[in-house]
Amino acid sequence: MMKKGIYAVLLGLLFFSACEDNPYSQGEILYNNFCSNCHATDGSGLQGLIPPLAASDFLDKNRDQLACIIRYGLADTIVVNGRTYTQEMEAIPNLSRFEIANILNYVEYSWGNKQQYFTIQEIEASLEKCE
Numbered sequence: 513m514m515k516k517g518i519y520a521v522l523l524g525l526l527f528f529s530a531c532e533d534n535p536y537s538q539g540e541i542l543y544n545n546f547c548s549n550c551h552a553t554d555g556s557g558l559q560g561l562i563p564p565l566a567a568s569d570f571l572d573k574n575r576d577q578l579a580c581i582i583r584y585g586l587a588d589t590i591v592v593n594g595r596t597y598t599q600e601m602e603a604i605p606n607l608s609r610f611e612i613a614n615i616l617n618y619v620e621y622s623w624g625n626k627q628q629y630f631t632i633q634e635i636e637a638s639l640e641k642c643e
């Protein structure tokens with residue numbers, strides 16, 4: 513009985529410390545590898561050239577396109593937070609749907625964004641539409 517209690521406390525501590533930081537740590541690593549070159553580690557983008565992901569109104573308005581943008585890139589004229597962007601984003605075809613979900617959940621948890629959690633099913637449904 514005593515032993516069980518100690519394990520419960522230890523488990524609780526482990527769980528608690530794992531939850532302190534951003535819960536999407538795999539998404540954070542992937543973001544820093546694949547996105548931060550352009551969009552910056554704080555999601556602020558690059559003045560006039562690369563749109564921000566931090567508090568981006570584009571994310572809210574185009575939720576169902578985000579997975580496709582990552583996989584297939586985007587060569588369009590878009591408006592993000594009132595500014596126009598025309599540079600092309602190259603496709604990143606090697607990321608799995610799980611990795612895309614992790615990245616988007618990290619982005620949506622960070623920098624003032626607060627969209628709903630992306631499930632794998634939602635990512636798959638979005639990708640099917642743009643394949």
Ligand code: HEC
Pocket residue numbers: 543546547548549550551561562563564565568570571578581582586587588589590592597598599600601602604615619
């Ligand atoms: C080589 C630079 C580059 C990389 C790397 C890059 N992007 Fe982009 N991204 C851009 C550019 C440029 C645009 C604007 C495209 C346009 O105007 O058609 C853009 C647009 C976007 C948009 C839509 C606009 C917005 O700001 O909300 C999202 C979402 C996005 N990128 C997410 C990502 C994610 C997530 C990654 C990593 C998996 C990533 N990008 C990697 C350059 C990049």
